[in-house]
Amino acid sequence: MSLAVRVIPCLDVDGGRVVKGINFQDLRDAGDPVELAKVYDAEGADELTFLDISASHEGRATTMEIVSATAEQVFIPLTVGGGVASVADVDRLLRAGADKVAINTAAIRRPELIAEVADRFGNQVLVLSVDARRAAGTPSGFEVTTHGGRQSAGLDALEWAARAAELGAGEILLNAMDADGTEDGFDLDLIGAVRREVAIPIIASGGAGAAAHFPPAVAAGADAVLAATIFHFGKVRVGEAKDALRAAGAAVR
C-alpha cells in the first residue's frame, strides 16, 4: 500500500494552442490541447499541467475555454499555471475546471497571495512554481529566478520554498533552470536540497531526456515527475517512464 509516483506531462499553451512540437500518430489536431490531453490520459498520465504563455487577454480567455473543454472530457487532475496573479484569477480557473493552480512570479512579488489562496480554497489547490538555478554566494547555492530563468529574483531557493510551504503552498513545482532543455537528466542536488527543507509534495521538472532519468529524481526526493518536450516529441512515452520507475522499485499507477 503506497502512493504512486505521479508522471505529469506539461503542455505549453498559447492562445488555446499547444506550442511545442508534437510527434504523435493518430492525432487529428496536434495543436489542440484537448486532443493531446486525451492521448496522455489514454497513455496513463497521472495528472496534466497546462502552462498558459499567452501574452494577451484574448489568449487567456481562450485558455479558459480549453481548461473547461479538457475538464469535461479528461477525468484526471488538471493544473493550470501562467500569469496567475490574484485570488480572483484562481477562482476563475477553478470554476473553469482546473483542480490546482500554479503560481510563480505573483507570489514572489506578493508572498501573502499564497496565504490568501490557501485560506480561501485550501492549500491543496496551490502549486508554487519555483524556477531555481545554481548561484554562488547564496545561502543554499540555489536562487529563484524570473523571466524564464534570465533574471535573479534575489531570493534563496530553499528559503523561498520553506516560506511558501509555511504560507500554505500545497505542493512545489521545482523547475531546474540549469537542467531545463538539456535533456541530461534532472537536477538531483536541487531536488534533494528542497526535499530536506519542506514536508509538502515536490514535482521535479527540467532536464528529462530519457526514461532512465526519472527514477533518480524520485530517489532524490521527488513525489512526482514532470516533462514536456520528450513526451510531446514521443521520445519517451508516459508508459515507458512508468516502466522505468516500476523497474526501479517505485509504485506507479
Place this chain on the structure above:
Amino acid sequence: MTAPSVVVLDYGSGNLRSAVRAVERAGASVTLTSDFQEALDADGLLVPGVGAYAACMAGLRALKGERIIGRRLAGGRPVLGICVGMQILFARGVEHGVETEGCDEWPGVVERLQSPIVPHMGWNTVEVPEGSRAFAGLEDERFYFVHSYGVRSWDLVTNDRTTAPLVTWTETGPVTEGGDRFVAAVENGPLWATQFHPEKSGDAGAGLLRNWIQTLKAA
C-alpha cells in the same frame, strides 16, 4: 428506461464541472444546483467539497444542506459525499486548532494527517472490505486523493441489531515509514462517501460512480 437524476449540490467555489460531467458520463441526468427542493427530490444527491472544513460547513448551512442530507437519509434516499463532502458527514473537524461542528451522521473527528509528506496527494490503493458494492470490480484500482485532513479513527459502535457500515481504509504510506491510516470510503445504507475524488480518478472513478448510480433506482 430513463436515467436516474442526480443533483450535484452547489454550495461553494471550486471545480464542480468535473463532478457534473463525470456523473453524467457514468449514466445519470445531472443538475448542478443549490435549490433545497431539487436536492431533496433527485434520485441521488452528490455532496462535493474542497477547501477548508469550516468554510464548507458554513456554505452548507447557508442552504440548509445538513437538513437536506438528514431528510434524504431518513427516507433511505442515496447521498454520496466526496472529499470534504465526506468529512463534513462526521461529528466535527479540527483545522488550525479551530473546531467546527459537522453534520454528525457518524461520530468521529476529521484531523490533520500525521505523515512525513502532507498533503496526501496522488493515486493510492485502498483496502476494500468484503461485500463492498461501491468497489465491486474495482478492488485493485488506484484512486486520486488530495487532502491534508482525514478520519484517523472509526468511532461508530454497532451491535448485533444494526448493520455495521463498510469502512474502506488506506495509508499515506507504509506505517513502518511514518505513514498514517485513515478512512478512504464508507458505505452505510443509502449514505456513501469517499475521501478520494472519483470524478478525477479516471476509469476507476467512473466505475465507482456507475456502482453508485446503479443503487439509485433501486432505492
